[in-house]
Amino acid sequence: MAWWQWLVDSAGLVLLLVFGYGLWLVIRRRWISRNGGTFEFSVRVRSGRAGRGWILGVGRYSGGDLEWFRVFSVSPRPKKVFRRADLSYVGRRDPGGVEAYSLYSGHVVVSCKTPKGLVEVAMSPEALTGFLAWLEAAPPGQRNRQR
Numbered sequence: 097m098a099w100w101q102w103l104v105d106s107a108g109l110v111l112l113l114v115f116g117y118g119l120w121l122v123i124r125r126r127w128i129s130r131n132g133g134t135f136e137f138s139v140r141v142r143s144g145r146a147g148r149g150w151i152l153g154v155g156r157y158s159g160g161d162l163e164w165f166r167v168f169s170v171s172p173r174p175k176k177v178f179r180r181a182d183l184s185y186v187g188r189r190d191p192g193g194v195e196a197y198s199l200y201s202g203h204v205v206v207s208c209k210t211p212k213g214l215v216e217v218a219m220s221p222e223a224l225t226g227f228l229a230w231l232e233a234a235p236p237g238q239r240n241r242q243r
Contacts, residue, residue, distance in 0.1 A: 140216040
């Protein structure tokens with residue numbers, strides 16, 4: 097086989113893999129949102145430098161948990177799970193500087209306290225309203241959380 101035929105075969109294989117990856121992302125996103133309750137939800141995984149460390153994702157409420165899925169991951173499982181009982185709202189702010197380019201347009205940055213420390217997440221103002229309502233909600237009989 098000539099070298100150019102290997103090149104064409106390799107390019108075809110790469111295109112097939114890229115198409116398969118894109119198709120899997122669409123199928124995965126539809127599977128994640130099959131029961132509704134999903135929203136654009138970014139998490140800051142590194143806070144060493146200002147405006148850096150944000151990863152885009154999708155959030156989904158599942159009972160007492162908030163599951164976070166990375167947008168471009170192939171895994172059908174959530175990357176992080178936030179338990180309602182372990183989260184408490186600290187405050188919100190608008191993204192500043194470079195941060196505005198790292199996040200979805202119109203999102204606000206929300207600080208939450210967890211047993212592992214402070215976590216910053218970003219969501220739309222509408223999703224923040226739902227998030228705060230979800231945080232305040234508790235099943236009947238569950239004791240009130242300490243503030």
